[in-house]
Amino acid sequence: MTTVVSDTGVGPLLRGWREQRRLSQLELALRADSSARHISFVETGRSRPSEEMILRLARHLEVPVRERNALLLAAGYAPRYAESPMDAPRLASLREGIERLLRGYEPYPALVVDGSYTVVAANRGIGLMLDGVAEHLLVPPLNAMRLALHPEGLAPRIRNLREWRRHLLDQMERQIALTRSESVRALHAEVAAYPAPEGAGDERTVGGPGDPGDPADQEAPYFALPLRFEHDGRVLSFVSSISTFNTPLDVTVAELAIETFLPADPATVAYLRSLPPFSD
CATH class of the missing domain: 3.30.450.180 (Beta-Lactamase)
Incomplete structure (x- = not known):
């Protein structure tokens, strides 16, 4: 399977995962030690999240490893996780x-x-x-x-x-x-x-x-x-x-x-x- 990166940026992607997990911005902020204001700014593109913040939010949203790479790419960062063939x-x-x-x-x-x-x-x-x-x-x-x-x-x-x-x-x-x-x-x-x-x-x-x-x-x-x-x-x-x-x-x-x-x-x-x- 290949990773598909949206051209809409990391914010809408994170919002999609949050909504799929049925969490409010406040609930996600409390879990990720952030603020609802900052989560809102990230989702709307007013704030560019750090690599660490993306991975922290992805972890609390239970985003699969493959899709964490997609989030990083959408934010302009390099993928964090390798994809090795089984015979590697x-x-x-x-x-x-x-x-x-x-x-x-x-x-x-x-x-x-x-x-x-x-x-x-x-x-x-x-x-x-x-x-x-x-x-x-x-x-x-x-x-x-x-x-x-x-x-x-x-x-x-x-x-x-x-x-x-x-x-x-x-x-x-x-x-x-x-x-x-x-x-x-x-x-x-x-x-x-x-x-x-x-x-x-x-x-x-x-x-x-x-x-x-x-x-x-x-x-x-x-x-x-x-x-x-x-x-x-x-x-x-x-x-x-x-x-x-x-x-x-x-x-x-x-x-x-x-x-x-x-x-x-x-x-x-x-x-x-x-x-x-x-x-x-």
Whole structure:
């Protein structure tokens, strides 16, 4: 993704972020140790903010790292944050750490995506989900949202597709609101328009395995919305967790997300433990 700089200056850009975060000038001033008068002057262009002030306001407005560079450029300053390709030497320790984390999580599935949901790394546990996915969806670069929701992807095997689809679309909508990413906006429009696969499951998650209202639901409730999909004649259930890096100083690193899938019921745990260990 490229950084787009508005020709209207940094003031309107900062005002747009403030309004999106639903903060008044006074509220932002109090958080940033400034004054509402100064915030007003910055937004209207009557005062040129320092580089430090721009970064301070961006931090309190939770502006993504990529867009902080855009704010600096709009004010006439150099970008503060590099955007390194994943194979850059300076990210060698990051790549090594991610690979070690993914291997250590096996046989449970785990993957890493960038800000556009392109898969940049995955472990061998992900193969459980990719089994049966159409070949054209497996041509790099893989996209996690397309893999999940395309009618020739994982979607036909997801038992609670309606719930899981809504979860993924909501996730993308939150990201669009946070980052204003045009690439994610276009991806959202694409996957939201996918037709439901013929015969796709419409199971609803009530509280645990089995049918809605089954007593077993009360004995082993799910603690989060599970992804329930068919694999090799059985239904596997996972709940996902997403991790990001704290205070990143690189645009690429700031947009990485590590998603891990934890078995959500005893049957899934037992099946995964029955699999032969992966060999390097």
